Amino acid sequence: MAKKWMMTTLSALLALSLAGCSTNNGTTASTGTGGSDGKSTEGKTKVIYWTPDRHDADFMKTKIDEFNKTNKDNIEVEMTVMGDNYPQAVDIAFASKQAPDVLQVNDFQTYYQKGYLAPIDGYMSEDMKTTFKDSLIDNKNTIDGKIYTLPNTGQVWRLVYNKDIFQKAGITSPPKTLTEMVEDAKKITDAGKSEGIYGFASPFKSGSGFWRAANTIAGASNNYGIDGYNYRTGQFDFGMYKDVALALRQMSEDGSMLPGVESLDIDPLRAQFAQGKIGMYINHSGEPGVYKDQFPTEENWAAAPVPTSDGTIKGASQVIGGSYIGISADSTQKEAAWKFMEYVYSKDLQSEYYEKGYGISLIPAVLSSGKKPNIPGIEGFLPKRYDAIFPANPGVVTESSLEGTKWTDAFSIFVFTGGDIDNVIKDLDSRYNAALEKTKAAGLTNISADPSFDSSKLQGKLSTEE
Numbered sequence: 001m002a003k004k005w006m007m008t009t010l011s012a013l014l015a016l017s018l019a020g021c022s023t024n025n026g027t028t029a030s031t032g033t034g035g036s037d038g039k040s041t042e043g044k045t046k047v048i049y050w051t052p053d054r055h056d057a058d059f060m061k062t063k064i065d066e067f068n069k070t071n072k073d074n075i076e077v078e079m080t081v082m083g084d085n086y087p088q089a090v091d092i093a094f095a096s097k098q099a100p101d102v103l104q105v106n107d108f109q110t111y112y113q114k115g116y117l118a119p120i121d122g123y124m125s126e127d128m129k130t131t132f133k134d135s136l137i138d139n140k141n142t143i144d145g146k147i148y149t150l151p152n153t154g155q156v157w158r159l160v161y162n163k164d165i166f167q168k169a170g171i172t173s174p175p176k177t178l179t180e181m182v183e184d185a186k187k188i189t190d191a192g193k194s195e196g197i198y199g200f201a202s203p204f205k206s207g208s209g210f211w212r213a214a215n216t217i218a219g220a221s222n223n224y225g226i227d228g229y230n231y232r233t234g235q236f237d238f239g240m241y242k243d244v245a246l247a248l249r250q251m252s253e254d255g256s257m258l259p260g261v262e263s264l265d266i267d268p269l270r271a272q273f274a275q276g277k278i279g280m281y282i283n284h285s286g287e288p289g290v291y292k293d294q295f296p297t298e299e300n301w302a303a304a305p306v307p308t309s310d311g312t313i314k315g316a317s318q319v320i321g322g323s324y325i326g327i328s329a330d331s332t333q334k335e336a337a338w339k340f341m342e343y344v345y346s347k348d349l350q351s352e353y354y355e356k357g358y359g360i361s362l363i364p365a366v367l368s369s370g371k372k373p374n375i376p377g378i379e380g381f382l383p384k385r386y387d388a389i390f391p392a393n394p395g396v397v398t399e400s401s402l403e404g405t406k407w408t409d410a411f412s413i414f415v416f417t418g419g420d421i422d423n424v425i426k427d428l429d430s431r432y433n434a435a436l437e438k439t440k441a442a443g444l445t446n447i448s449a450d451p452s453f454d455s456s457k458l459q460g461k462l463s464t465e466e
Helices: 002-020 057-070 086-095 108-113 126-132 163-168 178-195 208-221 238-254 266-274 287-294 334-344 347-355 395-401 407-417 421-441
Strands: 045-051 075-081 102-104 153-156 158-162 198-200 278-283 301-304 317-320 325-328
Touching (some): 045 086, 045 334, 057 075, 057 334, 102 334, 108 395, 153 347, 163 178, 163 278, 178 198, 178 238, 208 238, 208 278, 208 317, 238 407, 238 421, 266 278, 266 287, 325 334, 334 347, 395 421
Antiparallel strands (some): 153 317, 158 301
16 A cells, blocks of 8 residues: 555656656656666667756756767667755655656755665776866765765856846846945835836745745855854854844835745746846856746846855865766666766766856866856856855754754744744754754764854865956
């Protein structure tokens, strides 16, 4: 009965994932029908690949089509673009023995602890190991000296804003402080509400609505932590989000957010921005590709550094990167899976991916080529001195032992309903630190306090450009 339930639930999740990606021109790249033994009806070795990324789906579909037609190993790759329920779909797929052969690794520590990933050291050539040796990060690519996934690109986070809407509202430059962001959102709404234009939005349908808007701001505003985790004390300290939560709450009370933002997902938000209905929002460097292919727009938009609490960057602006794709430990087609993975990590594919603006490369061989992306809007996302990759922290794995509401949801509730922000923070600190102790006791993380940590010292490693 349990197995039947898991298979039924997985099927439902897959259906929802595919439905959620209907804005892409196709969600799969395949030339055959798979069988349970990993062979297609044409006798090819079939490799199943899962990804939650939608912004690059068209590009990857084209590249996978090329691989399927040109590889000399009789391999056929089928790509499935998942929805926001990707983490749940992955868990159910492994539990029901229906996991893909290659999957995007969006939570390395948890995937490792659950035994989802196979090490890839034995497949890598010495040249490939040399190429990536300086960009591997403990607990993001490697554990106990073994490599499970490699970096490809990093998400560089910015304030995305409509220049014409700002001008119409009498705003000459994007906000540098949280106070200015709140004021600008109100000015935009006052000037444009009659035309359905509002100052700010974030996809609050899920907790990522708060996370997307707040996490980069918090990391840049302090020099001790991110993701609610204080690296110096080795404890969770959600006070780092107080100023951001209050600013978002004020925009909600002012009516400066797009109506219905509480149930808004990221793609509908992008569609509204592409139509000139949103003044600003915070998201990552995949946006130029989105507005080129997924939601083509003629709006005059740009990207700027996110505002901070006082207008100065005390720490670093987080670049999310490190992990990309890995091979399922359950795959019966690991050799074929590696050949596909090797193709995805090839310099030619990764260079084209970077140059077309789908992501900011973290691969030294790509960055050293001297080429830069050629796509409208990308210039605002290119790494600056203040952009940095933070060390791994136990945030996600701790939530496996957490009791009660997650921090992103708790802050989102405050944004729209109000309450005592200090009590919200106190409750989160208490529950998360209790869960962290359980996580450590279970051996799920070995990350400990680093009293000398200073995130401002992470600056300059990706770029020295001001």
